[in-house]
Amino acid sequence: MNKTREQLEALATDLVQRDGLSSFSFRTLADQVGIKSASVHYHFPAKADLANALIEEYSEHFRGDLEAISQRPDSLRVKLESLIAIFEGVLAENKLCLCGALAAEASSLDETGQRLLRRYFDASVTWIEETLEAHPDQVRTPIPPPQLARVLFSGLEGALLLDRVGEDQEHLAAMRALVHSVTL
Amino acid sequence: MNKTREQLEALATDLVQRDGLSSFSFRTLADQVGIKSASVHYHFPAKADLANALIEEYSEHFRGDLEAISQRPDSLRVKLESLIAIFEGVLAENKLCLCGALAAEASSLDETGQRLLRRYFDASVTWIEETLEAHPDQVRTPIPPPQLARVLFSGLEGALLLDRVGEDQEHLAAMRALVHSVTL
DNA sequence: ACGAATCTACCTATTGATAGGTAATATTCG
DNA sequence: CGAATATTACCTATCAATAGGTAGATTCGT
Numbered sequence: 001m002n003k004t005r006e007q008l009e010a011l012a013t014d015l016v017q018r019d020g021l022s023s024f025s026f027r028t029l030a031d032q033v034g035i036k037s038a039s040v041h042y043h044f045p046a047k048a049d050l051a052n053a054l055i056e057e058y059s060e061h062f063r064g065d066l067e068a069i070s071q072r073p074d075s076l077r078v079k080l081e082s083l084i085a086i087f088e089g090v091l092a093e094n095k096l097c098l099c100g101a102l103a104a105e106a107s108s109l110d111e112t113g114q115r116l117l118r119r120y121f122d123a124s125v126t127w128i129e130e131t132l133e134a135h136p137d138q139v140r141t142p143i144p145p146p147q148l149a150r151v152l153f154s155g156l157e158g159a160l161l162l163d164r165v166g167e168d169q170e171h172l173a174a175m176r177a178l179v180h181s182v183t184l
Numbered sequence: 185m186n187k188t189r190e191q192l193e194a195l196a197t198d199l200v201q202r203d204g205l206s207s208f209s210f211r212t213l214a215d216q217v218g219i220k221s222a223s224v225h226y227h228f229p230a231k232a233d234l235a236n237a238l239i240e241e242y243s244e245h246f247r248g249d250l251e252a253i254s255q256r257p258d259s260l261r262v263k264l265e266s267l268i269a270i271f272e273g274v275l276a277e278n279k280l281c282l283c284g285a286l287a288a289e290a291s292s293l294d295e296t297g298q299r300l301l302r303r304y305f306d307a308s309v310t311w312i313e314e315t316l317e318a319h320p321d322q323v324r325t326p327i328p329p330p331q332l333a334r335v336l337f338s339g340l341e342g343a344l345l346l347d348r349v350g351e352d353q354e355h356l357a358a359m360r361a362l363v364h365s366v367t368l
Numbered sequence: 369a370c371g372a373a374t375c376t377a378c379c380t381a382t383t384g385a386t387a388g389g390t391a392a393t394a395t396t397c398g
Numbered sequence: 399c400g401a402a403t404a405t406t407a408c409c410t411a412t413c414a415a416t417a418g419g420t421a422g423a424t425t426c427g428t
Contacts, residue, residue: 004373019291022206025417039374041419096288103345104280104288107203117349143358143365150346150358151339158342159334161287165301174327174334181327188407209383223408225385375424383416394405 005043007033013054017095021051021105048110051102055116058098059123062086066127076135077183080152083128084179087156088172091163100157125153141182148182189227191217197238201279205235205292232294235286239300242282243307246270250311260319261367264336267312268363271340272356275347284341309337325366332366 008029015024026047030037044050069082090097099120106114128149132139141148155178159171192213199208210231214221228234253266274281283304290298312333316323325332339362343355 020204020206020289022204023289023291026419027416035373036375037418038376038420042373045419047418100342100345101288103349104285105204105207106349107207114349118351121346121350141365143361147358147361150343150355151362154342154346154355154358155335155339156342157345158284158338158340161284161341161345162305162334162338165287165290165298166305167302171334171338174331174338177327177331178335181325210385211382219407220409221384222386222410226407229385231384370428371426372428373424373426376422377420378422379418379420381417381419384414386413387411388409389411390407390409392406392408394403396401396403398399398401 004033004035004039008040008043008050009053009057012050013058013098014095016051016054016101017090017093017098020101021047021108048108048113051109052113052116054098055102055113055120059116059120062120063123066124070127070131075183076131076138077179079131080128080179080183081176083152084156084172084175087160087175088169091160091169091172094164096160096164097157100160121153125149128152138184139182140184143182152179188217188219188223192224192227192234193237193241196234197242197282198279200235200238200285201274201277201282204285205231205289232292232297235293236297236300238282239286239297239304243300243304246304247307250308254311254315259367260315260322261363263315263319264312264363264367265360267336268340268356268359271344271359272353275344275353275356278348280344280348281341284344305337309333312336322368323366324368327366336363 011029011032012024015028026037026040030040033040044053065086066083069079072079072082074082087097099117102109102113103117103121106117109117126149129145132145132148139145139148143151152175155175156172159175162171163169195213195216196208199212210221210224214224217224228237249270250267253263256263256266258266271281283301286293286297287301287305290301293301310333313329316329316332323329323332327335336359339359340356343359346355347353
């Protein structure tokens with residue numbers, strides 16, 4: 001049905017994750033999808049609207065992935081490893097987290113976009129926090145869940161950033177070591 | 185003597201750390217420094233050359249800060265806290281790490297720029313690693329220094345990214361908690 | 369027939385970059 | 399020393415390309 005809009009979003013998401021929001025134009029998108037740039041403006045009046053749509057879609061999708069992990073009857077360690085696996089998958093495609101990429105370019109977003117970004121980070125950290133609190137017996141560190149959750153999520157975002165310019169996946173691997181040491 | 189070039193570099197560094205490399209043009213720089221955009225090209229033939237100069241300067245400066253920390257007769261914990269303080273200073277100015285910001289936009293760099301970025305991250309991680317190894321008795325975690333160093337540095341880079349879009353400094357604060365728990 | 373989607377055909381502003389020139393400051397060498 | 403020669407640090411003027419964006423006509427599915 002709304003195939004064009006979906007194609008545009010998919011393409012734009014990919015490009016943002018690879019090279020950032022300012023690495024492509026409406027013409028880039030139009031050409032690849034096979035329409036004219038004016039038609040892209042029909043779907044997304046301005047570039048900030050496009051960015052906001054991408055953040056919402058990405059957040060929703062990520063939220064779904066996290067819920068899927070929650071549903072499984074795994075140990076805390078396995079759940080956190082599944083979270084890391086998501087980031088490893090992104091890295092395998094030579095991409096960044098969409099929201100991480102946009103956070104570095106936050107001034108190109110409007111107020112709504114920045115709020116959406118904040119909500120994404122908040123939701124992610126909160127999920128980790130709740131996951132930690134759901135398995136209090138499997139946490140093996142004096143760091144309280146709220147702080148540990150923040151260390152884990154910013155660690156993952158940073159590791160993705162560093163591992164992409166680096167040669168191997170040292171940083172995400174180190175995050176695995178951290179998870180291993182703080183879980184039973 | 186080379187005041188113009190230095191002004192251009194200082195201004196460009198600031199702008200990259202705030203909004204990324206594509207947030208400003210040679211004209212932006214020229215106007216603020218009071219010369220013509222063509223004259224900016226005299227100092228930096230292309231934008232990638234400017235980026236490379238910025239990375240080199242930033243890396244050198246950061247390297248100096250790290251060496252200053254090494255020189256001081258502090259405990260491991262205090263040394264790592266001094267490292268965090270550097271990042272807190274950057275956040276206080278509403279900026280990102282220059283190299284972190286550029287890493288999100290790595291495709292606008294040339295091969296040299298990407299190598300310089302890699303070298304910056306490598307050097308930083310290596311410094312942490314060596315600092316940890318210099319105080320083996322003060323490390324209180326089973327995570328080996330190489331991995332711990334990577335967790336710490338990607339954590340700091342990520343925390344900066346997240347805390348800047350967020351309202352407070354939750355993530356850098358959490359990094360402090362981590363350092364507190366892994367050092368004696 | 370109607371509205372959603374796309375088109376043609378623009379516009380204005382800006383981008384990074386180049387060519388060619390100029391005045392002042394250094395450097396080199398008879 | 400002092401004349402010849404570079405070099406530094408700018409300038410004006412201009413380029414083709416691209417940016418995001420708009421107005422209004424047209425096509426297409428239901």
